[in-house]
Amino acid sequence: MRTMIFFLVLFAANVIQAITGFAGTLLAMPVSIQLIGVSEAKVILNIMAFVSCLWIAVENRRYIQYKILGKIILWMGSGMIIGIWIFDKVSLDFLLPCYGIFILLIALKKLLIPREIQMPGWLLTGSLLAAGILHGMFVSGGALLVVYASAVIKDKDQFRATVAPVWVILNLFLMISDELHGSMTAEVLKITGLGIIPLFLAIYIGNKIQKKINQSVFLKLTYILLAVSGLSVLVP
Template identity: 25%
Template sequence: MDPLTLAAFLFIVALGAYVQTVTGFALGLIVMGGITLFDLAPVAFTAIVVGFTALANNFLALHRAIHHIDRRGMTFTLLGMLPAVGLGVLLLDALHSTSVETLRVILGAVILAGGVLLALRPHPHAHRAPGWVDAGVGVAGGILAGMFSIGGPPLVFHFYRQPLPLAVVRATLLATFAVATVARLFYVGVAGDITLEMVQLSLLCLPVVFLATVAGRRYPPPLPDLAMRRFAFTLLGAIGVMLLV
């Protein structure tokens, strides 16, 4: 990767980390969408780098919140999610070798839909969803995680509709994403799809994510939460539409 492409790649990673810090979501969506939109790296390559980066970010955020995890919800979700991650990896491999344009269109649609879902502020249900619903949502998130390392939108929308404390929702999501990411990296690692360049670039991304996260905490934009969510939705919507076009 030449220096200019590397700088652009790291800038998009920093933007995704900053937006995630001030809004609570969008790291994977922005990085996958931005890198693919500007054709800085192949989708499969970027998905692995996003996986390593997000995993480190999840562990940093989770180390003080493990006791908040809803183990029941996480277990049922992973029952559906882990096999689906493998299916998503197989779909990515098939499309990457046969139709890259179709893959970009699917990614654009996923990012656009993800932006819409994450922009919504759903009201919690009165009762906790049954385990089979958690598992079904896990299947949807697992396929997206396997294909693009962005399995968050369906899970975030689902868990924020459950009558659970906010700290429990966040910890459960972080833990679920971490396990799913480890599973994805295992699948692609066994297939021999992880290269030294991917690992090196992932290591370069870690301090960028750390600095962008610190900047987001210390210097958030002077905007209310609703305005920031609208900004994130507009950004994701623009990326998704441009990929579709």
């Protein structure tokens, strides 16, 4: 039953991922941790995000802003190394509540103060490093990446197309790290294989919705769900 619920979460999160380009794993991770465990959730959602974002990146490759993409990979990749180290060294009893609080704060900020705040260049770059650290720990750097990407990319198609290959490249390195740490067990790969069908269906539906939906209304709903997702980590 837990696995079936996880597949439903996976489907819903990847519909959102296909529409927004960033929110899927951030939304799915807290609930998935409760359903299947943190190590398993990290590996499976990482692979799923890799596949879904590869699809989006290839389909929209003509809109990719390669100079911006290169800067994002440089800073987030550096932060990701730090994040992987922290996840290995620091107790989950400390990390998980911090993670839940972070997600809740991001959701509340987006809901209550939707206006983007002008930030100096050094702080925007710092948000990329922090995004990489969070991504290395919980495959969830999307919220902080958006702080940078939304400031430098104004076109919706360019935004979505440039953010997607970030996850393709970084998640590939995370997959290598997971393999080296022995996290890609037979059971995890079995669940991943079964999840491919709802994943592809979600991407197809998300791409269709993306062309028709009011983006601002949809993002508001996404952030409400994100707040609930963050609370699920904090409330046993």
